[in-house]
Amino acid sequence: MMGYGGQQAAYAAQAAQMASYQQQAAAAQQTYQNQMAGYSQAQQQQQQQQPPQAGSAQQQAYAQQQQAYAQYAQQAAALTSNPADAMQALQMADAAEQAVQRAAWAATAAAAFEAHEGGRSKGDTYIASIMQICQQAAETAEQAANTCRTNANNAKAVEEMLPPGGRGEKRSRVPCKFFEQGLCQKGSDCPLSHNPIDKKPIPLWQKRQYMCTFFADDKCIRGASCAFAHGPEELEMIKKFKAALKDENPKWAKRPGDWDCPQCGDRQFARNGSCRKCGEPRPLGLPVVGRH
Numbered sequence: 001m002m003g004y005g006g007q008q009a010a011y012a013a014q015a016a017q018m019a020s021y022q023q024q025a026a027a028a029q030q031t032y033q034n035q036m037a038g039y040s041q042a043q044q045q046q047q048q049q050q051p052p053q054a055g056s057a058q059q060q061a062y063a064q065q066q067q068a069y070a071q072y073a074q075q076a077a078a079l080t081s082n083p084a085d086a087m088q089a090l091q092m093a094d095a096a097e098q099a100v101q102r103a104a105w106a107a108t109a110a111a112a113f114e115a116h117e118g119g120r121s122k123g124d125t126y127i128a129s130i131m132q133i134c135q136q137a138a139e140t141a142e143q144a145a146n147t148c149r150t151n152a153n154n155a156k157a158v159e160e161m162l163p164p165g166g167r168g169e170k171r172s173r174v175p176c177k178f179f180e181q182g183l184c185q186k187g188s189d190c191p192l193s194h195n196p197i198d199k200k201p202i203p204l205w206q207k208r209q210y211m212c213t214f215f216a217d218d219k220c221i222r223g224a225s226c227a228f229a230h231g232p233e234e235l236e237m238i239k240k241f242k243a244a245l246k247d248e249n250p251k252w253a254k255r256p257g258d259w260d261c262p263q264c265g266d267r268q269f270a271r272n273g274s275c276r277k278c279g280e281p282r283p284l285g286l287p288v289v290g291r292h
Helices: 004-045 055-079 084-122 124-160 233-247
Strands: none
Touching: 055 084, 055 124, 084 124
């Protein structure tokens, strides 16, 4: 069984890899749209004109992207086979299904290039092999995503079967070491946590973008379950995750007048005169939008 630290590192690597794939897909999609526009314009001018010779190379690039997405989905399925937390598993399942959608888009783009190749591609075994790779990668990604979703649903069902804590209970989330040793005599009156869930690692994208002061003094006892960053490298990774999630979520889309804090990077409403998180003043030169 993978330890908390190893599993946290695996989730971090998985999320970073997905962010890289998304950047590659966005660039490839723009290239594809530009090339398709060029092909359409050329065909209107001259019906017999052939598209550029780079079509097969572009198909190969799309096939490589599909294989990368399929590999990502398989890794997500492996991570959710024994998840530390049901919420983590559900998020990984969402990411795997997004990878399937990206793979399907790459397959559509590759097929479009084959259509533009016309009769010239019918006897081309090289292009045929590329299309076969695309098909296999798409099927692999879909199967892995289905497995990932099944694992996530099972983890959620198991977690829902656990007895819930008392309502209105206001305990610290710091685990009680005496309870873990079977020596706590305070029972329900203990101010520390007796819930094993509080020992589970928190995904980096759910942590807060601040350094843990106890970790800096080598006194943090929460470990991977701490809600704050342990070290500057982890803090930087948390900020990247937060930024990536904002870019993916339409809720955080930048609206006219909104601005990003130069100090902490948090997105501010147009009406804010200073950062709501760190207090940094609005940069000079930005238009001030009045309240409505």
